Amino acid sequence: MKDNHLYVLMAVTFFMCVILPATGIADVPREEIYQVGVLKPVDSTLKVKVGDAAPEFTLRAVSGGTVSLKDYIGKKNIMISFVPAAWTPVCSDQWPGYNLAREEFEQLDTVVIGISADNIPTLYAWTHTMGTLWFPVLSDFWPHGKTAEAYGVLRTDGTAERAIFIIDKKGIIRTIDVHDINKRPPLEGIMGELEKLNR
Amino acid sequence: MKKALLSSTLIFLLVTPIFGAVHLGNVIEKVNLPIPADPADRSYLGLGQKAGQFSLGDIDADIVIVEIFSMYCPHCQRHAPTANKLFEIIEADKKTRGRVKLIGIGVGNSAYEVKFFKKKYSIPFPLFDDGNSLILNKLTGIKTPTYFGLKKTGKTMEAFSIDQGPYDDPGAFLEDIIRKSGDSL
Numbered sequence: 268m269k270d271n272h273l274y275v276l277m278a279v280t281f282f283m284c285v286i287l288p289a290t291g292i293a294d295v296p297r298e299e300i301y302q303v304g305v306l307k308p309v310d311s312t313l314k315v316k317v318g319d320a321a322p323e324f325t326l327r328a329v330s331g332g333t334v335s336l337k338d339y340i341g342k343k344n345i346m347i348s349f350v351p352a353a354w355t356p357v358c359s360d361q362w363p364g365y366n367l368a369r370e371e372f373e374q375l376d377t378v379v380i381g382i383s384a385d386n387i388p389t390l391y392a393w394t395h396t397m398g399t400l401w402f403p404v405l406s407d408f409w410p411h412g413k414t415a416e417a418y419g420v421l422r423t424d425g426t427a428e429r430a431i432f433i434i435d436k437k438g439i440i441r442t443i444d445v446h447d448i449n450k451r452p453p454l455e456g457i458m459g460e461l462e463k464l465n466r
Numbered sequence: 467m468k469k470a471l472l473s474s475t476l477i478f479l480l481v482t483p484i485f486g487a488v489h490l491g492n493v494i495e496k497v498n499l500p501i502p503a504d505p506a507d508r509s510y511l512g513l514g515q516k517a518g519q520f521s522l523g524d525i526d527a528d529i530v531i532v533e534i535f536s537m538y539c540p541h542c543q544r545h546a547p548t549a550n551k552l553f554e555i556i557e558a559d560k561k562t563r564g565r566v567k568l569i570g571i572g573v574g575n576s577a578y579e580v581k582f583f584k585k586k587y588s589i590p591f592p593l594f595d596d597g598n599s600l601i602l603n604k605l606t607g608i609k610t611p612t613y614f615g616l617k618k619t620g621k622t623m624e625a626f627s628i629d630q631g632p633y634d635d636p637g638a639f640l641e642d643i644i645r646k647s648g649d650s651l
Contacts, residue, residue, distance in 0.1 A: 364538040364579070367586060398540050451538070453597075455578035 301354050308447040311428055314419030317443055321345075321434045322417040326382065326405035329390045334380065334403045336438070344377040344464050345434040346457065349420050349427040351448055353385045353393035357429065361451050362404075363397045368454065375461040378402060384412045384427050420445060433460050491625030493604045494532055494614045497522060497571070499594045507592040511567065522616060522623040527567035529647050530623055532614040537575050537583040539610040545632040546587035549611075552636035553591045562640070569594065573602035573610065615643045 315322065325335040339345050350361060365372070365379050372379055379402035383390060386408040394404050407414045407427065415421040420428040431452055433442035442460040446452045498519045502508055508516070512526025522530055533549055535542040549570070556562045570593040572580040580595040596602055605612075608630070615627035627646040633639040644650075 360536060360538040360574075363540045363543065366540075367537065367543055368582070371582075396540070398544070451574070453576045453578065454537075454582060455576060458578075 300356050300359055303352075303355050306448050308449060309428060309445055310422040310424070310448075311420050311445070313443065313445065314417065315432075315440055315443070317440055319440050321347075321432065321438050321440050322414070324414040324417065326407055326414060327387055329387060329394055329404040329406070334405055336380075336434075339378055339380075340438040341436055344375065344436060344461065345432075346372070346377055346379050346461070347418075347430075347432040347434065348379060348381050349415055349418070349430040349432075350381065350383050351422070351426040351429055353383060353389050357449065357451050359393070359396075361429075362394070362400060364451075364454060365402065366397060366400050368458075369401045371458060372402075372461070375458070375465055377461050377464075380405060382407050382414060382427065384408055384415060384421070384425060422448075431457060433457075433464070435464055490605055490608060490612075490628055491614065493601075494534075495522065495616065495623055495625050497532075497601060499569075499571070502592050502594075504592070511569070511592060523618065523621050525567055525569075525623070526564075528565045528618055528649060529567070529643065530616045530618075531566065531568045531643060532616065533568070533570040534573055534605065534608060534610055534612040534614070535570055535583075536573055536610045537579045541632055542583075542611045543587075545611055546583070546589065548632065548634070548636055550587065550589060552640060555637055555640055562644075566640070566644070567591075571596060571601060573605060573608070574599045613639075613643075615646060617647045617649065 321336060323336050325333050328334045336345065348362065348365065362381055381400070381402060381404040383404075384407045385393070387406045390404055390406055394400055412421040412425060412427065415427040418430070418432065420430045422428060429446045429448045429450075429452070431442065431444040431446065432440055435441050441464060444452055444456065498521050501513055501515060501518055501520055502511070508514075511520070511524075513520055513524060522532070531552075549568075553568050556566050556568060568591045570589070570591065572583060572593060573596045575583070575595050576597040577595040580593050583589070584593050611632055613627075613629040613633075614625050616623035616625050626648070627643060629639075
């Protein structure tokens, strides 16, 4: 019987110490982040194209009140950053970069608008871990994903794509990047497109 | 059976962090980086050639501290001035200047993003990009920032410490790294 215990001990220890680390499960976890795995890169069909007028929206903001696209038309270039979901790996490492680049966005006369289909309390808790964001974060929770759907970036699971829309001061879409959801759009691509608007 | 499970769990809890740290240390020891274009960075690292790649063992130092960061990581952003202070402390003390070197690797960051981060915080030590995420993919689950301490053994560097998360006191952090290296400097 003692021998049986020894074998069980060896087997379980081997599994926990060798198999689990090999799968990455036992690596240092980023405790707060939900690991989504690798997803289908794009799971929606665009409903707008470059040169179209950007679909209008009014959404609730994490900071309170509502924000509409028309608030900025005629005043600023607009970069809409749709992200799939709060508390997920790539999304959590995207807006803090735009936060750091505030000065550069402002030099290019551009406001960033962050949109996700999460509800306000979730977005509130999540974005507060990023420090103080200088740009509005809007909830497309209800009617669920209506704005993402209007742009054609609502995925079949109800999350938004990781998509960038750059809209000029006349409200015309100038750049669309429905990015691979598993990857972050590089900053240089965004800045390069915004610089084109200011030439 | 209960005893076996309990024992296994205890062993697991004790050895897993060690395995994880050893794995990450092994990865970082083998990292090759491009020789910096900036002559000041090449001079700081003691690299003669102007192009190609170098291994951490090529750096002219007894101890190398490698900061793993990301431009997109709020902790790294907040911690950048403290990392700069660490560099200042190293360079200001004749016991550590030239013997302890500091570099940063922006995991998953493009060259543009690393350059942006360096400029934003006036970072005086060499930073390297990881635009194709090759290093990030090998450092599975690593937090940013993470600091590796490596010491020269022959022509290679051996990782002797890993500190995950930011530190508050750069002077105390440096002392701790030197102590863990086993080198009195």
